Amino acid sequence: MPAASTLNFTTYTAASVVGPLVAGLIFATWATGVALPIAYGLDMLFFTAAVWATVRMPALPPEPDPDGDGSPRRAGLASIVDGLRYLTTTPVLLLSFVIDLIAMVLAMPRALFPEVALERFGGGAAVGWLYSAIAIGSMLGGLTSGWIGRLRRQGLVLVLAVVGWGLAVAAAGLAGQLWLMVVLLAVAGAADLISAVLRQSMLLIHAPDRMRGRLQGVNTVVVAGGPRLGDLRAGGMAAGFGTGVAWVGGGLASAVLAVLLVVAFPALLRYRAGTAPTTDRG
Numbered sequence: 001m002p003a004a005s006t007l008n009f010t011t012y013t014a015a016s017v018v019g020p021l022v023a024g025l026i027f028a029t030w031a032t033g034v035a036l037p038i039a040y041g042l043d044m045l046f047f048t049a050a051v052w053a054t055v056r057m058p059a060l061p062p063e064p065d066p067d068g069d070g071s072p073r074r075a076g077l078a079s080i081v082d083g084l085r086y087l088t089t090t091p092v093l094l095l096s097f098v099i100d101l102i103a104m105v106l107a108m109p110r111a112l113f114p115e116v117a118l119e120r121f122g123g124g125a126a127v128g129w130l131y132s133a134i135a136i137g138s139m140l141g142g143l144t145s146g147w148i149g150r151l152r153r154q155g156l157v158l159v160l161a162v163v164g165w166g167l168a169v170a171a172a173g174l175a176g177q178l179w180l181m182v183v184l185l186a187v188a189g190a191a192d193l194i195s196a197v198l199r200q201s202m203l204l205i206h207a208p209d210r211m212r213g214r215l216q217g218v219n220t221v222v223v224a225g226g227p228r229l230g231d232l233r234a235g236g237m238a239a240g241f242g243t244g245v246a247w248v249g250g251g252l253a254s255a256v257l258a259v260l261l262v263v264a265f266p267a268l269l270r271y272r273a274g275t276a277p278t279t280d281r282g
Contacts, residue, residue: 002149005200009193010142016135024128083214086207091267093206096158096199097218099258099268101226103162103195107169107254108230109185109247110134116243121178133182137189138196148197155271158198159262163255164191170251173244202271 022042027035087094110131117127151157165188172184200219207215230250237246262269 001204002151002197002201003146005197005204006142006145006148006193009196009200010139010145013135013138013142013189013193017132017139020128020131020135022128024125024131027128028125083211083216083218086211086215087218090206091265092155092271093203093215095261095265095268096202097222099159099162099261100195100199100222101229102257102261103165103192103254104226105229105233106257107166107251108227109169109173109234109250110227111231111234112238112243112247115238116247119243120176126178129178129182130185133185134189134192136182137186137191138193139189140186141190141193142197145193145197148194151198152272154198154202154273155268158195158202159258159269161191161195161198162258164188165195166251166253166255166258168251170248170255173247173251201273205273206271 023039026039029035030038087097113130114127117123117130120126168184168188168191172181172188175181175184203215203219204212234246234250237250241249
C-alpha cells in the first residue's frame with residue numbers, strides 16, 4: 001500500500017514540476033501580453049486531455065458491503081458526514097487529518113511566491129522555480145521512497161515529517177539566494193511526500209472496508225481545502241505583517257503546534273504499521 005500511494009503521489013508531483021517551470025519559461029521568453037494567451041492556451045489544451053481521459057475510464061461500481069449490515073450507501077455530502085462521524089471514534093485517523101491541516105494552513109507559502117520572487121529575485125523565471133520547488137522535492141522523495149514501506153512506527157515518522165515540513169518552509173523564508181530557497185522548499189516537498197504517503201496508507205489500511213470511500217471524501221476535503229486556507233492565511237498575514245513574518249512565522253508555528261498536538265494526544269505517536277482498526281478505540 002505505501003508503494004502504491006507513493007507511485008500515485010510521485011506521478012502527480014512530476015506533472016506539478018513541469019507545469020510551473022514551463023509557465024516560468026514562457027513568461028521569461030515573451031512579454032506578458034503574448035505569454036498569457038500561450039500559457040492559458042496550453043492549460044486549456046491539457047485540461048481538455050484530462051477530461052477526455054476521465055470520461056474514457058471504465059465504470060467502477062462499489063463492491064457489496066462486506067459487513068453485511070444492510071445499511072444503504074449514501075453518496076455525496078452524506079457520505080462525508082458519515083466519514084466525519086467515524087473519525088470522532090478513531091483517534092489515529094482523526095489526528096492524521098488534523099496534523100495535515102496544521103501543516104497546510106499554517107505553513108503553505110504558495111500565495112507569497114509571486115511577491116517574494118519579484119522582491120528578492122527580480123521576478124521572471126524565479127516564480128516558476130518557487131512554484132515548482134516543493135513538487136521537485138516531492139518527486140525526488142517519491143523516487144527514493146522504498147524505505148517507507150518498511151517502516152513500523154509510521155505514526156512517529158508522520159509527525160517528524162510534518163515537523164520537518166514546517167521547519168524547512170521557515171528556513172526557506174529566510175533564504176536570500178534563489179537556489180537555496182529552491183533547495184529548502186524541495187526538502188519541505190520531500191517531507192510532505194512522506195507525510196502524504198503515510199497518511200494515505202494509514203487511511204486505507206486502518207479504516208474498515210465500508211468506511212474507506214467515505215473517509216476518502218473527508219480526505220479530499222482536507223487535501224483540497226487545507227492548502228487553499230493556507231493561501232488565505234499567508235495572504236492575510238502578509239498584508240498585515242509582511243511576507244517574512246507570514247512565511248517564516250507560519251512554518252515555525254506549524255512545527256510547534258504539531259508537536260504540541262501529539263504530546264497532548266499521543267495516539268498517533270503510538271501507531272505502528274499493521275495495527276488493527278479496533279486497537280485505538282475507547
